[in-house]
Amino acid sequence: xxTRWIRLSLLVLLGSAFxxxxxxxxxxxxxxxxxASIPKQRPLPAPTVRDFSEAKxxxxxxxxxxxxxxxxxxxxxxxxxxxxxxxxxxxxxxxRAHRLEWEHIVPAHAFGQAFVEWRSGAPSCVHHSGxxxxxxxxxxxxxxxxxxxxADLYNLVPAIGEVNQLRADFPVGLLPGVxxxxxxxxxxxxxxxxxxxxxxxxFVARTYKYMEARYPGFHLVNDTNRGLLExxxxxxxxxxxxxERGRKIARIQGNENPFL
Numbered sequence: 001x002x003t004r005w006i007r008l009s010l011l012v013l014l015g016s017a018f019x020x021x022x023x024x025x026x027x028x029x030x031x032x033x034x035x036a037s038i039p040k041q042r043p044l045p046a047p048t049v050r051d052f053s054e055a056k057x058x059x060x061x062x063x064x065x066x067x068x069x070x071x072x073x074x075x076x077x078x079x080x081x082x083x084x085x086x087x088x089x090x091x092x093x094x095x096r097a098h099r100l101e102w103e104h105i106v107p108a109h110a111f112g113q114a115f116v117e118w119r120s121g122a123p124s125c126v127h128h129s130g131x132x133x134x135x136x137x138x139x140x141x142x143x144x145x146x147x148x149x150x151a152d153l154y155n156l157v158p159a160i161g162e163v164n165q166l167r168a169d170f171p172v173g174l175l176p177g178v179x180x181x182x183x184x185x186x187x188x189x190x191x192x193x194x195x196x197x198x199x200x201x202x203f204v205a206r207t208y209k210y211m212e213a214r215y216p217g218f219h220l221v222n223d224t225n226r227g228l229l230e231x232x233x234x235x236x237x238x239x240x241x242x243x244e245r246g247r248k249i250a251r252i253q254g255n256e257n258p259f260l
Contacts, residue, residue: 114218155211173195210258
């Protein structure tokens with residue numbers, strides 16, 4: 001009886017081992033340690049664009065053939081924006097209302113806050129006075145991964161400084177019932193949301209989808225915005241300029257936007 005029980009036990013053990021061999025996903029795994037830091041990413045090739053400052057210079061060259069601001073379609077030359085043809089009316093007649101700036105479609109804050117250097121600082125983030133600092137400035141100094149994301153040309157577009165300022169780090173969305181606020185410019189900003197003009201909604205959606213795919217783990221596309229971004233991507237396909245811009249950026253950065 002004892003011998004029979006031992007044989008039966010061995011058969012069970014052998015059967016279990018064989019099952020785990022065939023189904024490795026059922027093996028016990030070590031518990032995952034959760035850390036409050038940048039999500040783990042697949043390795044990316046060495047960046048060809050060194051930083052945000054260099055990216056802005058390259059972007060200025062890219063847009064020489066299409067010198068129009070992203071959110072309002074106003075013509076620009078150098079750093080000056082011409083309001084006359086596009087019908088833009090500033091909310092406040094300040095220098096930024098007439099100045100061209102380079103804007104991240106996916107706000108830097110949306111991914112920057114995942115970096116510990118942004119939230120808490122780093123040993124290298126100390127002023128000459130000895131005072132430590134953090135935030136975007138520290139992430140630029142201490143994190144090569146952040147510098148690469150911030151300098152990604154696919155996410156960089158020209159914008160009127162005032163619009164860039166008011167957009168801040170707001171997410172994109174719809175603002176039904178809110179009237180346009182910049183004259184004939186159809187982009188609206190209110191209640192912590194930015195509604196891009198219809199002509200660039202698909203461009204916005206494909207940029208979000210690109211950033212999510214290129215830098216996974218930051219949840220840039222999530223349950224809150226996924227449905228709207230997919231709808232915009234379907235309803236507003238890329239035009240000739242968006243495709244040509246994508247081809248030029250691919251030659252510079254060495255990677256394509258698969259959503260174009």
